[in-house]
Structure formats: C-alpha cells, structure tokens
Amino acid sequence: MFSLRKSAVLIIALVMVLTFGLMGCGSDSDTDDSDKLKVGFVFVGPAGDHGWSYTHDQGRKYLEEELPYVKTTTLESVSDNDAEKAITQLVEQGNKIIFTTSFGFMDPTISVAEKYPDVTFMHCSGYKTAGNAGNYFGRIYQPRYLSGLAAGKMTKTNVIGYVAAFPIPEVVRGINAFTLGVREVNPDAVVKVVWTQTWLDPPKEKDAAKSLLEQNADVIAQHQDSPGPLQAAEEKGVYSIGYNCDMSKFAPKGYLTSPVWNWGPYYVDVVKSVKEGTWKSEAYWGSMADQVVDLAAMSSLVPDDVKKLVEDKKGKITSGEWDVFTGPIKDQKGNIKVPEGKKMSDEEMLGFDWFVEGVEGTIDN
Incomplete structure (x- = not known):
C-alpha cells in the first residue's frame, strides 16, 4: 500500500511540474507576443x-x-x-x-x-x-533600363530574348524600359518577347528561354520569379540578366546583372x-532615389566602359535630371508616341498597353 501511495504521489508531483512548466512557457510567449x-x-x-x-x-x-x-x-x-x-x-x-x-x-x-x-x-x-x-x-523600370544598356552593349547577334510573365501594364512597362536601354546603345538590336502566363513555373520559364535561344538570342532577360531563364542561358553559354534579386549564383558564367527590390x-x-x-x-x-529599387552589382563580364556608362545614366536618374520615358519615343510601327522633350506622366506609364520600337512580340497573347 505504501509503495502504491508513494508511486501515486510521485506521479502527481511529476504531472504538476510538467503542467506548471508548460503553463510558464506558454505564459511567457503569450506575454511577449501580446506586447x-x-x-x-x-x-x-x-x-x-x-x-x-x-x-x-x-x-x-x-x-x-x-x-x-x-x-x-x-x-x-x-x-x-x-x-x-x-x-x-x-x-x-x-x-x-x-x-x-x-x-x-x-x-x-x-x-x-x-x-x-x-x-x-x-x-x-x-x-x-x-x-x-x-x-x-x-519604379523598377529605371534599373530595367540600365540593364538594357548593358544588354545592348554585350549582344553580338543583336537578338535579345525576354521571358515575360503576363501582358499587364507592369510587365509591358518593364519590357519597354529595357528595350529603350538596349536601343540607345545599339539601334540594330531587337528584343524578342515570349509570354509564359506564369509568375513562378521554372520548367515553363526555362523552356520559354530555350525558344528564344533557338532564335539566335545571345542575351536572356526576364520578368519571372524563378531563375529558370538564366539557367537556360547558362547551359547555352550566353549572357543573362536576372530579376528581383542578385541571381548570379544561378548563372555564374554568363550573368551580367539584375534589376532588384529592397x-x-x-x-x-x-x-x-x-x-x-x-x-x-x-x-x-x-524610385531609385528612394533605393526601393536598384541595379545589382554588374559582374566582371561587363567591361569597365559599359559599367561607367550605366553608372552615369544611373546618376542622371537618381538626381531627377532625366527619366526613362522621356521623348522622343516611337511605337513598334514607328509612330511617335512621346514627342521629344516630353516626359510620360505616371498615369500614362501605369497604363502601358503598347510596345516601343525594337520590341518583337504582341501584347494580346
């Protein structure tokens, strides 16, 4: 009987220790969170x-x-x-x-x-x-333009591929900014666009990049959340430009830079x-002046003169001296959409539904 009673007391004591111990842990956590x-x-x-x-x-x-x-x-x-x-x-x-x-x-x-x-x-x-x-x-279009400068300088085939998510103004605006950068330094280059209708689908986005590589693209850019397009470019041995963050680890041999968020x-x-x-x-x-958007460090593949060109343009953007969508800007058919010296309004940029000259692709996919 004594042995049973002793065992019961020990069990009760153990339960009480565990109960109060757990209550203590929960209480501390609740107090911290409630504050x-x-x-x-x-x-x-x-x-x-x-x-x-x-x-x-x-x-x-x-x-x-x-x-x-x-x-x-x-x-x-x-x-x-x-x-x-x-x-x-x-x-x-x-x-x-x-x-x-x-x-x-x-x-x-x-x-x-x-x-x-x-x-x-x-x-x-x-x-x-x-x-x-x-x-x-x-205003991610600002660093996208800068990355376009680098792409336009680095291409040898004058064909640049762009793997794009959805045909909405945000994505169209980025493609246009990128192409304006490309064409400023290389008027003979074109930007070919393939839509994936995805934000994050690595295999599909990689396949889209492969289709562009088959069209002689030697630089691949993207508006996608996966590194799939960069990986396709890396496997082919051509240059790539990422998006969102520094994606250099996914394409160490061909990565140039990325427009990034902060x-x-x-x-x-x-x-x-x-x-x-x-x-x-x-x-x-x-804007870039607010540092909510920026251009990631350019890799060693980018020549110093190109880096200087990009940095000079970045300075003009961050100082407010100049912005990307300042005329003259033509559409795909060669029509003047923004007259010389005029800057597009925010409302116009936010409603982009047309491509600039140099883009090969349509928006109604």
Missing part, C-alpha cells in the same frame, strides 16, 4: 522562390530586425482566388497591418479592408485605395507611421 504589433504578409509564391516573394520576405525580416516591437506572420503560395480568405485569416489572428504582395490580391484587399476599418492594409503593385488601404510599388526600409517607414498615428492612405511609387 508586440502584429504585422501580416500574404505572398503569391514561396518565400524561398529566389524571386518576388523572396524579396518581400527579406523585407519582412528586415522589419523585425529594425523594429523589435513587431511580430510578423506570413501566408505563402496564396492564389488570387484564395487571397480574400487568407487576408481575413490574418485579420482574425490579430494582425493590425497587412501587406498583400501581388497584383491579383488588389480587389480582395479592398474587399477585406471595407469589413475591418481598424486594420491598415497595403497592397503592392495595384492602383486601388481606401480610407484604411493604400498601395505601393517601385522593400525593408519602406516596410519600416509604413509600420512606424501606423504606430505613431501619422499613416495616411496613398499610392506610393518609389
């Missing part, structure tokens, strides 16, 4: 895509490092159809600021914002706003303004 400002992120792809979602996740990490009072939550690989459900889930989890990071999330963001007026929403790359919802993007400082500014009560709904379109 923090919860910020949610919705990604269209995985954070490890080495592309678009990766850059936003790097910005999220930067946010937590710079603002210790912030606790972030991410939902990855969310489709447009599931976006409203995902955004609502983040709200119900207590997130007070939510960043939705894909063009297709625009309408779902506005819809959820109307239901939760006490939460701040920021949508990336769209154009709609509400009292508690703003939008943000960067979201971290912007995320910090937004969260600070919400916390301090100074946030206002706006449509933010940051």
Whole structure:
C-alpha cells in the first residue's frame, strides 16, 4: 500500500511540474507576443522562390530586425482566388497591418479592408485605395533600363530574348524600359518577347528561354520569379540578366546583372507611421532615389566602359535630371508616341498597353 501511495504521489508531483512548466512557457510567449504589433504578409509564391516573394520576405525580416516591437506572420503560395480568405485569416489572428504582395490580391484587399476599418492594409503593385488601404510599388523600370544598356552593349547577334510573365501594364512597362536601354546603345538590336502566363513555373520559364535561344538570342532577360531563364542561358553559354534579386549564383558564367527590390526600409517607414498615428492612405511609387529599387552589382563580364556608362545614366536618374520615358519615343510601327522633350506622366506609364520600337512580340497573347 505504501509503495502504491508513494508511486501515486510521485506521479502527481511529476504531472504538476510538467503542467506548471508548460503553463510558464506558454505564459511567457503569450506575454511577449501580446506586447508586440502584429504585422501580416500574404505572398503569391514561396518565400524561398529566389524571386518576388523572396524579396518581400527579406523585407519582412528586415522589419523585425529594425523594429523589435513587431511580430510578423506570413501566408505563402496564396492564389488570387484564395487571397480574400487568407487576408481575413490574418485579420482574425490579430494582425493590425497587412501587406498583400501581388497584383491579383488588389480587389480582395479592398474587399477585406471595407469589413475591418481598424486594420491598415497595403497592397503592392495595384492602383486601388481606401480610407484604411493604400498601395505601393517601385519604379523598377529605371534599373530595367540600365540593364538594357548593358544588354545592348554585350549582344553580338543583336537578338535579345525576354521571358515575360503576363501582358499587364507592369510587365509591358518593364519590357519597354529595357528595350529603350538596349536601343540607345545599339539601334540594330531587337528584343524578342515570349509570354509564359506564369509568375513562378521554372520548367515553363526555362523552356520559354530555350525558344528564344533557338532564335539566335545571345542575351536572356526576364520578368519571372524563378531563375529558370538564366539557367537556360547558362547551359547555352550566353549572357543573362536576372530579376528581383542578385541571381548570379544561378548563372555564374554568363550573368551580367539584375534589376532588384529592397522593400525593408519602406516596410519600416509604413509600420512606424501606423504606430505613431501619422499613416495616411496613398499610392506610393518609389524610385531609385528612394533605393526601393536598384541595379545589382554588374559582374566582371561587363567591361569597365559599359559599367561607367550605366553608372552615369544611373546618376542622371537618381538626381531627377532625366527619366526613362522621356521623348522622343516611337511605337513598334514607328509612330511617335512621346514627342521629344516630353516626359510620360505616371498615369500614362501605369497604363502601358503598347510596345516601343525594337520590341518583337504582341501584347494580346
């Protein structure tokens, strides 16, 4: 009997230790989290895509490092159809600021914002706003133009391939900026476009690049989230230009540079303004001067004179002396669309539905 009683006491004591121990751990964690400002992120792809979602996740990490009072939550690989459900889930989890990071999330963001007026929403790359919802993007066309300068100087066949995602103004604008850079230094070069109708599909995007290589392209550029196009170029032994971040590790023998994103400082500014009560709904379109967009370091394959050319043009852009879509600019048929000396308005650039001279491809694919 004594042995049984002793065993029972020991078991009860052990249960009490484990229970209180677990309660203590949970309590500490809950206390820490309850003191923090919860910020949610919705990604269209995985954070490890080495592309678009990766850059936003790097910005999220930067946010937590710079603002210790912030606790972030991410939902990855969310489709447009599931976006409203995902955004609502983040709200119900207590997130007070939510960043939705894909063009297709625009309408779902506005819809959820109307239901939760006490939460701040920021949508990336769209154009709609509400009292508690703003939008943000960067003038990635600026570094795309600079990368076009490098491509135009490096091509020998005068055929440059461009693997493009969807025929929307954002992507069209990037192709046009890139082509203007190419043609400024090489009027004989053309930019051939292939649409994939994907943001992230490495095999399909790699195959699209291969089709361009078969058309004698010796430089491959892209508006895709995977390094597939670069890998196709690397296997063929030709030059490549990445996108989103420095993709040099995927094509070490042929990589030239990449137009890149730097979201971290912007995320910090937004969260600070919400916390301090100074946030206002706006449509933010940051430039190279803001450093939200930039051109990655050019590789050793790029000659010094080309690097200097690119740096000189970058200086004119960041100083505000000049911008990419300043006339004269012709369309594919040779018609003047932007007269000499005139600069396209933001509204015109945001609604791009035509290609500049030098692009081979159509927009209605």
